Amino acid sequence: MPRCFLVRQNLSRKKTNCYRQVNIDAGAPQTEIFPPVPHVGIGLLWDLYAPAVVGQAAPAKLPEKLPEASTCPSSSAGHQEGGSTSHPPSPDPPRRRSHRIKERRAATASSGSFPRTHREEEHDNAAALQRHIRTHALPCVCPTCGKAFSRPWLLRGHIRTHTGERPFSCPQCSRAFADRSNLRAHLQTHEEVKRYKCDTCTRTFSRASLLRKHAASGCTR
DNA sequence: CTGGGGATGGGGCCC
DNA sequence: CGGGCCCCATCCCCA
Numbered sequence: 001m002p003r004c005f006l007v008r009q010n011l012s013r014k015k016t017n018c019y020r021q022v023n024i025d026a027g028a029p030q031t032e033i034f035p036p037v038p039h040v041g042i043g044l045l046w047d048l049y050a051p052a053v054v055g056q057a058a059p060a061k062l063p064e065k066l067p068e069a070s071t072c073p074s075s076s077a078g079h080q081e082g083g084s085t086s087h088p089p090s091p092d093p094p095r096r097r098s099h100r101i102k103e104r105r106a107a108t109a110s111s112g113s114f115p116r117t118h119r120e121e122e123h124d125n126a127a128a129l130q131r132h133i134r135t136h137a138l139p140c141v142c143p144t145c146g147k148a149f150s151r152p153w154l155l156r157g158h159i160r161t162h163t164g165e166r167p168f169s170c171p172q173c174s175r176a177f178a179d180r181s182n183l184r185a186h187l188q189t190h191e192e193v194k195r196y197k198c199d200t201c202t203r204t205f206s207r208a209s210l211l212r213k214h215a216a217s218g219c220t221r
Numbered sequence: 222c223t224g225g226g227g228a229t230g231g232g233g234c235c236c
Numbered sequence: 237c238g239g240g241c242c243c244c245a246t247c248c249c250c251a
Contacts, residue, residue, distance in 0.1 A: 128232070128233090130237085131231090131232075131233095131238090132231080132232080134238085135230080135231070135232095149229085149230090150230085150231095151230090151231095151239085151240085152239075152240075153239090153240065153241070153242095154229070154230075157228080157229075158228080158229075161227080161228070175226095177226080177227085178227080178228085179227075179228070179229085180241095180242080180243085181228095181229095181242095181243075181244075181245085182225095182226065182227060182228080184243085184244090185225080185226080186225075186226075188225095189224080189225065189226095205223085205224085206224075206225080207224085207225080208245080208246090209245090209246070209247080210223070210224065210225085213222080213223075213224095214222080214223075217222060217223090
């Protein structure tokens with residue numbers, strides 16, 4: 001599920017004070033955070049969307065922009081945001097587990113082995129759905145600002161924004177990060193060869209998002 | 222426009 | 237079954 005389903009788009013995540021003011025001053029943190037999406041609707045979306053993408057790389061979560069997601073080169077040269085720090089940049093980076101499963105499911109759908117794999121898929125989907133449903137419960141509430149999260153580790157990461165704790169340090173520079181993913185993204189900046197290449201020009205970028213912005217701005221180089 | 226940091230969410234997987 | 241951790245993805249914001 002895209003984050004925008006859970007957090008108001010116009011609520012600044014950069015400035016954590018905004019959370020405090022919005023949530024506490026408004027006195028209704030839950031109503032500020034919860035989207036107007038009925039829980040049952042999620043299951044329907046899940047069920048409706050998954051068959052529509054069988055045969056392609058089925059997204060693990062609902063795309064924020066369906067047309068772009070359908071044309072996103074997710075199965076082509078690396079599209080990982082931060083990339084795995086244990087692997088050098090490569091035009092053919094190791095596929096993620098989610099990709100392998102997506103491909104397996106796609107292959108299942110297009111193969112003749114429907115009965116057995118269907119049971120597998122039912123199990124997978126049921127487990128995934130149950131877990132997804134749990135994401136709509138937000139039992140983990142920040143004692144500082146009242147923001148609620150679905151999982152404890154999400155809350156822990158959020159609390160670091162209050163405490164300033166940065167347990168993840170870059171081995172190549174002195175910079176530290178509160179989030180491992182952000183460290184991984186940072187490590188890409190140390191790479192000489194960027195893994196995201198523009199198809200139109202010769203420019204390369206350290207992030208998929210930078211490449212997208214570059215393309216969206218109209219590659220003129 | 223670009224590069225990068227910060228924040229947050231999801232599913233996969235293991236225990 | 238659920239918690240916890242991991243990796244990946246994405247958005248926003250700022251320099």
